[in-house]
Amino acid sequence: MEPALAVTVGCFFALSIYLMLSDSTIRIVLGIAILGNAVNLLIFTAGRLTREVPPIVPSGYSAPFEATANPLPQALILTAIVISFSLFAFILVLVYRAYQELGTDSSQEMRLAEPVDEPGAPRGY
């Protein structure tokens, strides 16, 4: 099972990176959204896959009596999903505001912080 997921994860990474290399800021946002999923799947697969048995202790027992899915990566991913959503929302707002303020959605034209014709450093003391 893991190899199939490994290839899938590779595809997620490849597409997200391709989108992030674009000049269009909205494509970069899409790429970041996919990157979150790629990383989550990566952690999930690295913790090994178990079909259908969730890590839950049955009623009346102090521990599961059969092999369950690995709970540790699940806990990590649950946190990661929420945080990557926060990041996604924040970047989306940034892109939206940048478009409103600068009138462009191309990262090539956003040179406010690093202007093309920036004067050189002073040579005196």
Next chain:
Amino acid sequence: MAYAVLAPFFLAIFAPALTQALGHRAGWALAALPAGLFIYFTGFIEPVSSGERFVFTAEWVPSYGVNLSFFVDGLSLVFALLITGIGAFILIYAGGYLKGHEHHGRFFSFLLMFMGSMLGLVLADNVITLFIFWELTSITSFLLIGFDHRREASRRAAIQALVVTGGGGLALLAGLILMAGATGTMEMSEMLSLGNLGDNPLYVPILLLVLGGAFTKSAQVPFHFWLPNAMEAPTPVSAYLHSATMVKAGVYLVMRVQPALGDTILWSIILPAFGGATLLTGVFLGLRQTDLKLMLAYTTVASLGLLIMLTGTSDLVIIEGAVLYLIAHSLFKGGLFMVAGTIDHEAGTRDITRLGGLRAAMPLTFAAAALCALSMAGLPPFFGFIAKEIMYKGLSHVALIPTGLPAADIAAWVLVAVAVIGNAMMLVIGFAVAFKPFLGTRADTPKSAHEGPVMLWIGPVVLSVLGLIAALTAHETGDLFIEPMTAAVSGVPIELDLHLWPSKFDAAVMLSILTIGLGLLIFSVYETARSGMGRIADWVGWGPDKGFDQAVRGIIAFAEEVTGIFQHGELRGYMIVTFGVTFLVLIVPLAMIDGLPAIPAIPDLFVYEWGVLALALAGLVAVFYAKTRLTAIISLGIQGFAVALIFLIFGAPDLSFTQFMVETLSVVILTLVLTRLSLAETDTRGMPRALGDGTIAIGVGAAFTLVLLSVTQQPLDLRLSAFFTEFSQPVAHGRNIVNVILVDFRALDTFGEITVVLVAGLACLAAIRLRKRRPPAAQSHGAELRNDADDAISQTRPLPSAKETVS
């Protein structure tokens, strides 16, 4: 003892407030501290002169052997007395000199901090303590030299001094640590008692590094340039830093380590060579100057060279001469600098060509200047004369005894010649500084000159008279100061009998007469010699000073080039670097350490599992080919929900649920935002760029696949998972193990996660609200006032779409 060293720092805190209260008279009050310390140190004179040494230790970082330890012997005691004694007069002088300056209190504060650093430096026993105080003198002198920070020349001089002396300090640190390693102790007093390190395998690096520190601090060629530039500082600073303190720190260090590192071939080649070169450079460059302070600055360079040269011989009598000269120099140079400052203060200029005939207007200053200059010239009955006499006695003694090595004999005579020329030239410059402004016809000066206030003349008068008294009581001076200090520098106890007048007519007396004759000869043709020297210096043109500017400009230009390459401002370039490095980080360790993973068999999946994976890939392909924004959003949703399904079928219902929620929210928000924007949906990348980007993307994707394959082919450490599974119910009383981990075992992590969400939400809100509060052009005046803060923010940016956003 630690309190004595730290006291100036404490007083520095209160100096500004005191100056607010007392005005320039605070100089008198503040001078009470160094005067008190001076008296405290005089208590050590008696026991130290009878051969005692004192060690004071307070633990600081004992696990590293770093202690706040101090020790007092003949060498450190004389320095401590000079620092506190001259320091007291400098504080008084500074009170009068900077009277009415808006930052007078700050100046006192810097001066006191410098004094404390200098005291700590000469008294330190632990080498780390020594280094810290060494660097503190660099930092405080930076503040003092750059005190007049509105002038570029001051800033340049301050930076130059900091770079040169601070850089040398780093070399010193390395040298001291090596020395501690070689001797097994961090305490200087113990190192010195272990004998000479000349045979140690680390001797050469230790010597070079320690001398690197000493030569930069004491302005030896080729690092001499910072000292004359430091004349940009107010005169009290020059008088203090360049007579008894800052620049003498290097001489102190060389004298301090002389018993451990001295008396080797390398030592007796390097020190006399650099010292002699510095002496000649100093006097010849000084000859061409017309600014009183610069003339004195170059003779200071020369004197430092002379001291290093003499110490380098490791000969007992010559070292005695060096010790005598060091004390004499501190007294007459401190006095002369203050005299130069007083002339500048009262006459409005310190250009020697514009001064003359001030003797009647400023009699006390003239008297002090004359006494100092006579000592500097080495004429009897002044202290400088004894110093020169002993120095000549030692040098001629060494030169007259053949060693059998022709090179060594010649070198000894060269040293004699260099000393004679240097001393003769110092007589010339000393006389020029002290007599030209006062004698001759009265010249027109910018200010009508008259005697300065008591605060300005008391320092020079006392110091110049001391130069006379010390010589007249030569025997006592020798017993109390010269003998213990010479013993400390040479490392062996000695007995001295010092007299003002030489007992017989020997080579030393002849050399003295020769020096004075040569000096007076040059002085008689002073104007010609000065302009001649000026022409030679102009002809040479380039010097380390210009080299410093070139180096600084070069560094800035280089930094700009490098920044231009790495911070070009193109987002895609940054991304390419990031992903390129990611690729290497993944693939290189994999290929070099673990080896590539084995090719897996076709996985054995159920049909529905294949179906879910196919759905995810279909979603990705759809995002890739999406031509309209709505297609893109829906396709993004498809891959997100497919991921949720993957979680579901592999035993993670919690993840699946969360993922469904988040993906739904994402799609809704994206739709909301994208429908309000008119973004170009088509990818504008041309074919070549798309190929390049595609290669990077596929490369990194493949790297992740390989790493993941490799990881899943290796055994998994399940200890942590087993722990959580075992204790979830018994300890935390929860059946859902994932939830127990989140809210119980790792609750703090979850708290952090919530914080992230909260901050992100606030940031989003702030970004959106910032726009909404922008006042439209037609808004009423009152509303504009309310929105002043936002207005200021938006006005600082040139926004092309500002009008469009407002509507």
